[in-house]
Structure formats: structure tokens, C-alpha cells
Amino acid sequence: MVKLRARCLLVGDAAVGKSALSQMFHSDGTLFQKNYSMTTGVELQMKCVRIPDTNDSVELYIIDSAGRETFVEACEKMWGRPSLVCLVFDLTSEQSFTSCSHWMERVRAHSEGLHVPGVLVGNKSDLSARREVQASVAQEWAQSQGLEYFETSAKEMENCDAPLLSLARAFHSLYHERLEAIQNLQSPG
Amino acid sequence: MIDSALSPLGAKVVLAASSDENHPPESIIDGNPDTFWVSTGMFPQEFIIGFAEPTKIAAVTVDCYNVKHLKIEKNTSDNASHFEPVTEKEFEQTEGHLQSSAISLNGTSATHLRFIITSGYDHFVSVHRVSVES
Numbered sequence: 001m002v003k004l005r006a007r008c009l010l011v012g013d014a015a016v017g018k019s020a021l022s023q024m025f026h027s028d029g030t031l032f033q034k035n036y037s038m039t040t041g042v043e044l045q046m047k048c049v050r051i052p053d054t055n056d057s058v059e060l061y062i063i064d065s066a067g068r069e070t071f072v073e074a075c076e077k078m079w080g081r082p083s084l085v086c087l088v089f090d091l092t093s094e095q096s097f098t099s100c101s102h103w104m105e106r107v108r109a110h111s112e113g114l115h116v117p118g119v120l121v122g123n124k125s126d127l128s129a130r131r132e133v134q135a136s137v138a139q140e141w142a143q144s145q146g147l148e149y150f151e152t153s154a155k156e157m158e159n160c161d162a163p164l165l166s167l168a169r170a171f172h173s174l175y176h177e178r179l180e181a182i183q184n185l186q187s188p189g
Numbered sequence: 190m191i192d193s194a195l196s197p198l199g200a201k202v203v204l205a206a207s208s209d210e211n212h213p214p215e216s217i218i219d220g221n222p223d224t225f226w227v228s229t230g231m232f233p234q235e236f237i238i239g240f241a242e243p244t245k246i247a248a249v250t251v252d253c254y255n256v257k258h259l260k261i262e263k264n265t266s267d268n269a270s271h272f273e274p275v276t277e278k279e280f281e282q283t284e285g286h287l288q289s290s291a292i293s294l295n296g297t298s299a300t301h302l303r304f305i306i307t308s309g310y311d312h313f314v315s316v317h318r319v320s321v322e323s
Contacts, residue, residue, distance in 0.1 A: 171230070182315045
């Protein structure tokens with residue numbers, strides 16, 4: 001049995017629903033904040049995710065970081081070195097999807113050359129009439145970035161667990177890969 | 190005199206910031222570089238070795254993997270309550286074999302040594318052996 005700990009950056013443009021998702025993660029899908037309140041700094045949530053079919057779990061320290069440009073620079077100082085990234089955009093805003101590559105660049109600048117597993121989340125899937133980003137386009141871009149793609153609706157509490165579980169699984173398998181590498185090391189004698 | 194295995198001498202790992210039950214912190218002081226303690230994510234990481242009695246330490250040798258920066262602190266009282274900095278060490282990255290470094294402590298006396306790994310070359314780091322030259 002092992003409990004892993006991962007620093008998970010939650011990033012993306014302002015008002016795409018990062019904090020709503022974060023609340024959803026934290027409350028196991030019972031709390032949807034109906035009024036918008038802009039995150040101006042960084043908020044930390046801890047969520048423990050069990051890895052199915054094992055006794056292992058991953059504690060995700062979710063760093064919900066302001067998306068609004070004015071605040072980003074100050075927030076970046078709190079990012080530290082991320083273990084995981086959860087990049088969110090709004091399915092009804094092409095612009096928020098376009099910004100994703102910029103967000104990835106920022107995250108990479110903090111990763112010190114390390115591979116950081118992550119997910120791309122298209123949120124607000126309930127607003128299907130206003131959709132501006134096609135799933136296939138998002139999926140393709142996610143793949144090119146090595147991210148797994150999910151669509152969620154924090155409002156309808158749809159599919160919100162999936163990205164979390166994917167993040168936890170990715171970190172868990174990274175751990176086991178690294179353990180194996182360590183076990184195969186040559187000792188200094 | 191170099192004691193590669195500290196545990197038979199009554200030393201104990203009294204704290205470790207991570208735990209995987211397959212790789213317990215005791216692996217650090219069993220003298221065997223094939224067994225190891227591994228961190229389970231995020232930095233800093235730390236462990237504290239307590240000695241059976243106040244010990245004068247000329248140097249410690251640390252065998253580890255993917256450690257980037259290590260700080261060593263000491264405590265001279267019985268209850269591990271007040272630590273003061275002793276030294277810091279920047280490790281080179283290695284591939285396929287362990288990092289190994291002898292770190293001079295100039296004969297300082299201590300009841301506990303605290304090892305703080307402030308950063309690593311990967312998400313996870315391992316410590317295989319700490320031996321003490323007294």
C-alpha cells in the first residue's frame with residue numbers, strides 16, 4: 001500500500017469553470033457554485049483518489065490558479081514544480097481553447113524538463129447549442145500534447161470524476177515505472 | 190571508523206516524509222544499497238536518523254538516486270526538537286547507477302541528523318544507504 005502525493009495545477013482562461021470543477025472534485029459532486037466569483041489568487045484543494053483494484057491512493061493537491069491575465073504572473077510564483085496538470089477550457093469559447101497552447105507553455109516552463117502527465121478538460125458540455133469547439137479537434141490537440149481529453153459539465157455534475165481518476169492513474173503508473181527503473185540500478189558496490 | 194550499517198548500532202530512522210510499505214525508511218540504514226526508501230511525490234522530502242547516543246561525525250556517505258539538492262541539519266538534544274543547519278550538497282544527475290557522495294561534517298556532534306531533499310531530478314527520489322564515518 002502506498003499513498004502518493006501530487007501537485008496538480010488547475011489552469012486555463014478565466015471563467016471556463018476551473019473553480020467550479022475544483023469544488024465539484026472536492027465535494028464529490030454535490031456542490032455547484034451558482035454565482036460566479038473570480039479567483040484572483042491561488043486556491044488549494046486536497047482530494048484523495050483511490051486507484052481501483054489496488055490498495056494505493058493518490059492525494060491530489062489541486063492548485064486552482066487565477067486565469068485572468070492580470071493575476072497570472074503573481075499566481076505563477078505559487079505554482080512550484082507541478083506533478084500533474086489539469087488544463088480546462090470552455091466548450092462554448094473558441095478563444096479559451098486557443099489559449100490552451102499558451103497555458104501549456106507556461107506549465108512547461110515550471111516543469112524543469114520533467115514529463116508532467118495531464119488532462120485537457122472541455123467544460124460546460126451542457127451548453128450544447130452554443131458549442132464552438134468540436135470534440136474531435138480538442139481530442140486531436142490533446143493527443144499532440146500528450147494529454148488525455150475529457151468533456152465535463154460541472155453544472156450538471158457530468159463526468160467530473162473522470163479527469164481526476166485519469167490524473168491519479170497517470171501519476172500512479174509513473175511511480176511504478178520509476179520504481180522499476182530504481183530497482184534495476186547498479187549499486188556502487 | 191566507517192559504519193555502513195547503522196541499525197545494528199542502535200540508530201533509527203525516527204521520521205520519514207514518505208512511505209511505501211515495500212520500501213520502508215529502515216532501508217536507508219541497513220547497510221544494503223539494494224534496498225531503498227523512496228519518496229512518493231512532491232518536495233521537499235525529509236528523513237531523520239537518530240543515534241543511540243551523541244555521536245561525533247566526521248562525514249556521512251549518501252547513496253541515492255535523482256536527488257538534486259540535499260540539506261543536512263543536526264540536533265544535539267535527546268528530543269528531536271531543535272535543528273540547526275550543518276551543510277548542503279548539490280548532486281550531479283546520474284543515469285543507470287546510484288549517486289554517491291561523501292559529505293564532510295567536520296567531527297560535529299549530534300544525536301539526530303535530519304536530511305532534507307529540497308529538489309530532485311525526477312518526481313521521485315530514492316535513498317539507498319546512509320553511512321557514517323565517526
